[in-house]
Amino acid sequence: MKSSILQTATNYLLPLLLLFSVFILLRGHYLPGGGFVGGLIAATAFVLHMFAHSVRHTRKLLRIHPGYLMPIGLSLAILSGFAPKIISGLPFLTGIWFPEPIPVIGMIGSALFFDTGVYLVVVGVSLTILFTISEGT
């Protein structure tokens, strides 16, 4: 399907949707949002690009195979779980926080890194599934 309207719109929508997904990811500790929804929105952005162009173009845009995002995200989540045990001897998955909030992002703690790991796993899983399906047909 070659539609230049959809292709031009997608080129502008992709960065906006990725920005929105990062916003949802960072907001997720106290308000609705979080790693899972943010990852789904990021995957939706790439799927829209895949429909407008082709699977080959989207793979070139991603640079790495989306399957590699799953182990990266899982190891990030595991490390954020073990961080309080290594740093201050607290139990596994205790939330530790930096004392000062950082502008724009807000308070940074181990929960943010756990959510980022979930985000990467969700992007990797959904993109692997959808690329495989659309290459199979």
Place this chain on the structure above:
Amino acid sequence: MSVYDYLYFIILPVLALSALLIFIRFLIGPSLSDRVVALDLLITTGIGMIAIYSIITDQPTFLDIAMILGLIAFLGTVAFAYYIEKKKRK
């Protein structure tokens, strides 16, 4: 008559009635394209309802859900169009 009465007693029943009519079209729709358009319109009506509940309950967070729902409706319609065209070409 305040704005809230207007939303409760006029806008929401009109939206519910239109959702019912669209759902009837979704069930009886003779071709696949009719059903795809009905599904898109159903989600758009849902977005309108979410926006009204967001005004009534004074919760701006609901509007983000409406935004994501609009995105998914657009993506679904594009995907259906893509596969209908692919099927026709075979």
